[in-house]
Amino acid sequence: MCGIVGIVGHSEVAGLLYDGLTMLQHRGQDAAGIATVHGSHLRVHKGNGLVRDVFDAKSMALLEGQVGIAHCRYPTAGSEGSDEAQPFYVNSPFGIALAHNGNLTNADALRREVFEQDRRNVNTGSDSEVLLNVFAHELDSQHALTPDAVFAALEGVNRRVKGGYAVVCTVLGLGLVAFRDPHGIRPLVLGKRSGAAGDEFIVASESVALDVLGFERVRDVAPGEGIIITNSGELFARQCAPAAPHATCIFEYVYFARPDSMMEEISVHKARMRMGVTLGEKILRERPDHDIDVVIPIPDTSRDSALEIANTLGVKYREGFIKNRYVGRTFIMPGQGERAKSVKRKLNPIPLEFRNRVVLLVDDSIVRGTTSQQIVQMARDAGAKKVYLASAAPPVRHPNVYGIDMPSREELVAHGRSEKEIEELLGCDWLIYQDLADLETAVAGPKFPGRRFDSSCFNGEYVTGIDADYFERIQQQRSDEAKKKRRAS
Ligand SMILES: O=P(O)(O)OC[C@H]1O[C@H](OP(=O)(O)OP(=O)(O)O)[C@H](O)[C@@H]1O
Ligand SMILES: NC(=O)CC[C@H](N)C(=O)O
Ligand SMILES: [Mg+2]
Numbered sequence: 001m002c003g004i005v006g007i008v009g010h011s012e013v014a015g016l017l018y019d020g021l022t023m024l025q026h027r028g029q030d031a032a033g034i035a036t037v038h039g040s041h042l043r044v045h046k047g048n049g050l051v052r053d054v055f056d057a058k059s060m061a062l063l064e065g066q067v068g069i070a071h072c073r074y075p076t077a078g079s080e081g082s083d084e085a086q087p088f089y090v091n092s093p094f095g096i097a098l099a100h101n102g103n104l105t106n107a108d109a110l111r112r113e114v115f116e117q118d119r120r121n122v123n124t125g126s127d128s129e130v131l132l133n134v135f136a137h138e139l140d141s142q143h144a145l146t147p148d149a150v151f152a153a154l155e156g157v158n159r160r161v162k163g164g165y166a167v168v169c170t171v172l173g174l175g176l177v178a179f180r181d182p183h184g185i186r187p188l189v190l191g192k193r194s195g196a197a198g199d200e201f202i203v204a205s206e207s208v209a210l211d212v213l214g215f216e217r218v219r220d221v222a223p224g225e226g227i228i229i230t231n232s233g234e235l236f237a238r239q240c241a242p243a244a245p246h247a248t249c250i251f252e253y254v255y256f257a258r259p260d261s262m263m264e265e266i267s268v269h270k271a272r273m274r275m276g277v278t279l280g281e282k283i284l285r286e287r288p289d290h291d292i293d294v295v296i297p298i299p300d301t302s303r304d305s306a307l308e309i310a311n312t313l314g315v316k317y318r319e320g321f322i323k324n325r326y327v328g329r330t331f332i333m334p335g336q337g338e339r340a341k342s343v344k345r346k347l348n349p350i351p352l353e354f355r356n357r358v359v360l361l362v363d364d365s366i367v368r369g370t371t372s373q374q375i376v377q378m379a380r381d382a383g384a385k386k387v388y389l390a391s392a393a394p395p396v397r398h399p400n401v402y403g404i405d406m407p408s409r410e411e412l413v414a415h416g417r418s419e420k421e422i423e424e425l426l427g428c429d430w431l432i433y434q435d436l437a438d439l440e441t442a443v444a445g446p447k448f449p450g451r452r453f454d455s456s457c458f459n460g461e462y463v464t465g466i467d468a469d470y471f472e473r474i475q476q477q478r479s480d481e482a483k484k485k486r487r488a489s
Helices: 014-023 057-062 107-116 127-140 147-160 207-213 250-256 268-286 303-313 336-346 370-381 419-426 436-444 470-478 480-488
Strands: 003-008 031-038 041-048 067-073 088-090 096-104 163-171 175-180 189-195 198-204 216-220 225-230 235-239 294-297 321-323 347-349 358-363 386-391 430-433
Touching (some): 003 163, 041 057, 067 175, 096 127, 147 175, 147 225, 268 303, 268 430, 268 436, 336 370, 347 370
Antiparallel strands (some): 096 163, 163 175
16 A cells, blocks of 8 residues: 655645655555656655655755655555656656556556557556556547546546556646546545635545645545646546446555544544444354453554454453554565564563453454464463454455555465464464454444445455456565565565
């Protein structure tokens, strides 16, 4: 998952983009970049690392302009090299920079098509650079630079591109262009603030970026919608794809998004609390005579759910693990070695919360099992009498192909294993997972009963349809083994 922001302001935007990126840092820790429009030139600075490491006073001073876009990256395609940091740029037509959150499932075919048919070279392994070239070609075919021409180009993009994508672009001579895939798999929200010089606009992955920069949340960009905000602050919006099932990625609510974000009119915080209530009720149904003394979250993301599980069970909630705030999110680290090492560095138990107690550990999800396996052992080492484990999400048994880097079934601890077998592998006394129907009901909440989501990593149903050989190919390109080999070479 990556974070994207685009702003059209009435004064310099680089500082706002930087602050916006820091609010989206949890979505991508590997690389960051900003592109601003300064007169007829584009200024770009990007590189590998956290936002705070990529930019300094000198690079920020270079990023002049009142229109710009920004990106923080969690790679799901290509390599982790700094040449694949975003935004990407093409000089023709007009000069376009693009930042993308998501993953294209037909990137390989498009790459060939773009080369053979559109005569464009894509210079990296990035699917986002492919997407930029498709957009550039479609815009070039319009022979004009008007909102109508851009919307027509976006229709072309949506016809050719498959997968999950939320995108911000700057087009020199026009302004900011933002669009979202026809199913709305990846999130994108529009905000506005009014000042003496007129309205300023922002488009971002999560509303938390708007809050902090003083923008009001106007609405989510609709699935398949294109938004244009011209350099002078005029806004145009149009549907650029035929209606398709709306399916926002449910994993955003489970793990990716910050709890203080509103996504598709649903509070992520409240969705996580409801997940805790439904899972607590399942525990009461399946283990009516449980002997749990204390509920302990595995920080950070599981806290909201864990608290509500404790309330539902009527037992104590305790923060038994302290998180080292200087270690980032482990799940989005690129290699298994680094992920495994980082769990120990990240979480340390307070023994008195475990000693002689029966503890229920709660995590938001169990994906590779890296975290839970170590945490169960840490709880035992800290003196717990028994260790139970609850996951606020169902077993992750299928690859994610829309922007979360879990491409290989074999790396998922739940793949090909029963819950009993997973329990044994993780070393807990019992393990309980949320049911998918309960998760979907909890996220939809009372306001949107029956809402559908992209739950593909739980049920293997891919809303865009997937070519038969796709999983085999991404497994070869993106498994931990393949990444290790690539880094070594
Ligand atoms: O089964 P795994 O492969 O270990 O993946 C799942 C774990 O990874 C995530 O935590 P992470 O440390 O990334 O972030 P957090 O601090 O937001 O919980 C998630 O919250 C789970 O704890
Ligand atoms: N997680 C994402 O959104 C990644 C965007 C893009 N596929 C990349 O790898 O850079
Ligand atoms: Mg976690």
